[in-house]
Amino acid sequence: MEFRTLYCGDVRVEHVGQEITLAGWLHRRRDHGGLVFIDLRDSRGIVQVVINPTEPDLDLDTVQEFRNEWLIQVTGTVSERPEGTVNMNLPTGQTEVLASSVNVINPSNTPPFNVNDSSNVDESLRMKYRYLDLRRPNLQENLWLRHRVVKHIRDFLDDKGFIEIETPILIKSTPEGARDYLVPSRVHRGQFYALPQSPQQLKQLLMVSGFDKYFQIARCFRDEDLRADRQPEFTQLDLEMSFVTERDVLNLTEDLYLDIMAKLAPEFSVTNPMPRIKYQDAMDRYGTDKPDIRFALELKNLSAEVQDFDFTVFKDTLAAGGCVKAISAPGCSSYSRKQMAGLTEFAVSRGASGLITIAVDEDGEQSGNSYRSVLSKYLSDAEMHLIAKATDASPGDLILIVAGKPKIVNAVLGDLRLELRDRLNLVDQDTLAFCFITDFPLFDWNEEKQRWDSSHHPFTSPTEEDEQYLDTDPGRVISKAYDLVCNGSELASGSIRIHRRALQEKVLAILGYTSSEMLERFNQLLEAFDYGAPPHGGIAPGIDRFIALLSRNATSIRDVIAFPKTQAATDPLFGSPDEVSTEQLRDLGLRIVPE
């Protein structure tokens, strides 16, 4: 006999009259004594089974022993539900299955938490019983969503002529960027493989090989501390193309995401086309290179307006090369002293020296506005007007001003902007506001180590116009790097790469590599460039973050990964990481040194 002839979730009116066999988990039981209803659940849904004791082959006492999560096989007849008992909340709700026989395939212990609802459960308990958590509707939906998106990506790129190629998980450590996960070699005692932080150099080599358009759903590994949106292993859509410009990569990425949104998540409204914002503009207007553009509340630079004001804080800041910027919080002029203090504390905790507020009130006079602020002691009404005008503030608004080094001012006001977004409920949850950030600087100055770092990675190409400044002024060199950002979250990062050896060596030299270090770490790439390497570029969208954005119930990427790690990078289900046997250590030539 077959385990089943129909899925629980597939029972419909068209099956009425048919004898079917179902196999599923007991989702819920409603026992009326003489009559028992069982909601039976399988991978495709839930159907109501009716246990009527008048059936000759049904033993009611047995059925009454069934409990939640028991795996049950039911044979019976599909029937239309009697009038008034239809359940429109279930896709199967116009039907029910009148059982003629039932069979326990496998009983279940009482589950450690409710499997048949979406109630909150302590996350470590959920992780310990991840296989049960995965039975619940939220994670089921998320993983199905993930599957559909990944399949869509594969089909989309296949259609565009891409080839999917797997690259090794055991590669060579190139210890810059994130910390590597290392794998000791048994064959070569004392030597190690590293797990890839991304297949970056491998995909560039595939371009040299002439594959032209490559992609991979690639697992990446970074041994850094975890966050809601960061796991030690995560998945990227890694893709690379030859003979392309930035515009080609951005257009392809835009097409891909718009296609996914249209076909798989049409309930969201999306930015189409996706705005392309230069890095410097993003910093000026939003204070960050990953702006949430669902709402305006843009940063305004007041440096020009306030430069002649008789106010020491502004004067000294500007004299020291700093800036004065502000945002206008709509409807917040009525904030209490305590609420204002809260905002100041928020700003100071993020590095600001202070926060200056101007509450804009209605005024019956010709001016229209009156102001409450510590600045009133120093500035004239006309000067206050100037600030209000520059920040587009209206009566009822609260102007928040930060003065200091541009980096800090942007960071603080950028964070305040997001804080106001949440406090004032400024965004629509059904919008995904994609945008591209372009024209990143090629290098960032590392104050601590007194050297230049790549702002993207060392293989990123400078623009042709700026190549001339590599020697004289690396800080002003703009790169061909770009990010895809959505609702304030970085979804993808990519660039046009360097494909000529001389330029690559020059960039590596600026980053502080000696010739011998270059050969030690990057020889495979540098040498490959000597064999007719084509110009190429690509992008690497994070799959986990994107699915989490699309999911209605995910609060972290853990909710879209089948078996994630805790914040301490452990797996409570398997108990990893764990010690290994002395034999295993001996094979590898390793010894554990106590702290």
Next chain:
RNA sequence: GGCCCGGUGGUGUAGUUGGCCUAACACACAGCCCUGUCAAGGCUGAGAUCGGGGGUUCGAAUCCCCUCCGGGUCGCCA
């Protein structure tokens, strides 16, 4: 490594200005009743020394110290 939040029957919560807590409620669990429910319903019952250790006190879930676990965040994430 820093800062913040949390840990109370199997689960989720309440209680946390020390005493009325002999720890409450819901779900789950056990028993009984019940033939049209769908978060079924009714009655009865069992189940927690309040994450662990130490301390203060006549008295601690509640206050103090240490520690473990989970989460958020800063650092970190080319």
